[in-house]
Amino acid sequence: QVQLVESGGRLMQAGGSLSLSCAASGRAFSNYDMAWFRQAPGKEREFVAAITMSGSTWYADSVKGRITISRDNAKNTVYLQMNSLKPEDTDVYYCAATFRGAPGDIKNSRRYAYWGHGTQVTVSS
DSSP: OOOEEEEOOOEEETTOOEEEEEEEOSSOGGGEEEEEEEEOTTSOOEEEEEEOTTOOEEEOTTTTTTEEEEEETTTTEEEEEEOSOOGGGOEEEEEEEEETTOSSOTTOGGGOOEEOOOEEEEEEO
16 A cells, blocks of 8 residues: 655746646555546546556656656655746646556556646646
């Protein structure tokens, strides 16, 4: 069982930078693939970025070059560094985890067994 707690979301101006954190419980954090998704009211949950246990990363085309995912296994934490924020980045951001080797597309939310409660990011123009 893994519990995830996101933090760092807040109101930002367009063009600014923001770092989100996701703290995970449990001793086997390094064995989990981690990801960030985002969701606006009434919309599907959207893939943002993922990082595997080995450190390989994937990004949605809409955020490539602006967003970086990283992890610190010693701190059981995954981060999402967001730069050049845009109003369309406004969403609730969710952290997700799944044990290494789980079947399915790393960009598909159904691959992930554990989810945090989300943190709100609002970007004003």
